[in-house]
Amino acid sequence: MAARLDELDRKILRALQADAGQSLDEIARQVGSSKTPVWNRIRKMREAGVMGPSTVLVNPEALGLNTCFFVLIRTSEHEAGWQQRFLTALRARPEVQEAHRLAGEIDYILKVRVADARAYDAFYQALISEVRVFNVTALISMEEIKSETALPT
Numbered sequence: 001m002a003a004r005l006d007e008l009d010r011k012i013l014r015a016l017q018a019d020a021g022q023s024l025d026e027i028a029r030q031v032g033s034s035k036t037p038v039w040n041r042i043r044k045m046r047e048a049g050v051m052g053p054s055t056v057l058v059n060p061e062a063l064g065l066n067t068c069f070f071v072l073i074r075t076s077e078h079e080a081g082w083q084q085r086f087l088t089a090l091r092a093r094p095e096v097q098e099a100h101r102l103a104g105e106i107d108y109i110l111k112v113r114v115a116d117a118r119a120y121d122a123f124y125q126a127l128i129s130e131v132r133v134f135n136v137t138a139l140i141s142m143e144e145i146k147s148e149t150a151l152p153t
Helices: 007-018 026-033 036-047 081-091 117-130
Strands: 067-074 096-101 108-114 136-140
Touching: 007 026, 007 067, 036 117, 067 117, 081 096, 081 117, 108 117, 117 136
Parallel strands: none
Antiparallel strands: 067 108, 067 136, 096 108
16 A cells, blocks of 8 residues: 655655755755654654665676676476575575566566676576576666666655
8 A cells, every 4th residue: 555645755755765865954955844844754754664774876887797687587387486496596696686577478587787798697507506497588788778766756
């Protein structure tokens, strides 16, 4: 169920999504309120699960992670045991930035960030040694055109 947010809550969320490291005074100034009500609303939104933990966005290229693959996985196994092993393997791999279970011909799509094709192959070999898959297709991203973390509010 979606949380009930008013316009001030939405302004606070937009400010935090733009830069969660800014001061409470700066957020209050941006949204046209004072510090205490803004803090109380942030606390209530955290308690309601609207916001998760604050994190830092890191430039992957600054860490030498220059290559992004989208990995399409098809499986012929859908038992709970296989699925648990697969999810455990994915969660243990730091290269996997995102993983989604899909409807349709492809069962899963992964976003994998690595240094290069050789690093992707090492990831792939490790994954298939841990869990059996029917078919894997890897698509290399030639250019990241848009990447947003902020949600529309």
